[in-house]
Amino acid sequence: MAHAVEIRDLHKSFGALQVLKGIDFTVDPGQVVCVIGPSGSGKSTLLRCVNLLEEPTSGQVVVDGVELTHRDVDIDAARRRVGMVFQQFNLFPHMTALENVMIAQRRVLKRGRAEAERVAMENLEKVGVAAKRDAYPAQLSGGQQQRVAIARALAMSPALMLFDEPTSALDPELVGDVLTVMRKLAEEGMTMLVVTHEMAFARDVADRVVFMDGGVIVEDGPAEQVIGAPQHERTRSFLRRVLDPTHTDV
């Protein structure tokens, strides 16, 4: 079976700073892969390379059989198949929740108003914020905004969803709602690549966990192995710090 995502020897530098130093990995259709690692390890950059929000310095990114890093590829068309959810939600503040979910359907997929609204409402219902259809982002809580953002991405019928620390900007009591939606998506068989600090979510939901540090993948395996019985000392020390913040390494 073809991979949903295939990344080969990916390098990314910002000026002299090497952020990704040769990444190879794949995601299969229907898989949920969580990427964990300390801040500055390159995990967000890796995710942003998957839909080319960052242009890789070298290497290949293949999504759904299309090589995005190829010179002749229509990147706008390719991105339609890849949904992305951001840490800061990035809802369009001048549009209501419903308009946020409709706008790309209308302008990119050229769907009619009625169809776009139907699809938008389906997805707003799915994430539990249908009642807020006419609210502007500023009138919504962070958790509601993030769920609208998920609905906005889902409305494009993506083959793959990218989540870039989707709960990091949320108040602790709002994290659960967003994770519940993501869990539901995973159960429905959505292919997901999730950068997260939520270890419980990674352990329970992810098929695989990838641990990154210093621009390379240190460990890549089943969730229970990488989180439960890590093979590398760097993974172990990271998990000790995350799971017990009062613990300090010597």
Place this chain on the structure above:
Amino acid sequence: MTGPPAPSGSSAGAGLSPRQRRNISRGVQYAVFVVLAALVVSLADWAAIREHFLDMKVAENLFPEIFTIALKNTVIYTVSGYVLGFFLGLVVALMRLSSAAPNRWIALVYIEVFRGLPAVLVFILLGLAVPTAFPGIRFPFDEYGVVAIALGLVSAAYMAETIRAGLQAVPRGQMEAARSLGMSYSRAMITVVIPQALRIVIPPLTNELILLFKDSSLVFAIGVTSATSELTKFGQDIATEYADSTPLLLAGATYLLITIPLSIVVRRLEARQAKAR
């Protein structure tokens, strides 16, 4: 241990509380204003002022043309120049932020040239030099066209910088979210970034409208007929005719009739934005 800390600054004011000292300083300011006003009033020759600035017989001759011709033309010049300047300014602002270096250079040169030149010089160049250099070219709508283009060229440079600042004030994540949904760069600009940027720059752009309203008086530089004259020229012509300054005063008052309400609108918009933030 020393005693309780003294109220700040009380040692210098010789026993006066900060509030008392503030009141004294206010009193001194008001006294200075009153003295200056009294000086101006007493030095002025009121008989001459009444004769040369408030002559009702001269004033009568201004109506209704001061509204039907002068103000009308001022508004036409201003609005046409503003509309042209806005769209040109938007294009220049987008070029200024373009990823293509030549676009950025052209935009920068444009802004520097038209912000650096006195507006009156642009009027003269456009009204007199261009017809000489390009004998075949005729501006549409005669004076109206020349003025609209001159005001548009000048205001576009200022508006471009304002709009650029507005575009840059829109968080980068907005463009990224739009692109991640499959929108092209220009589609994302039009649907997501530009509407937000314009909302941010409405107050400064309205200020620009006020400035332009006054700059429309520079029309005198290209010479206008009585049918196309605007407020300043109109007032000046009649003032010369009667050797009396009343028309100038009335022309000035007519400007304020427009600019003060606009200023109030700007202040309201700014207050609303401050609240929304």
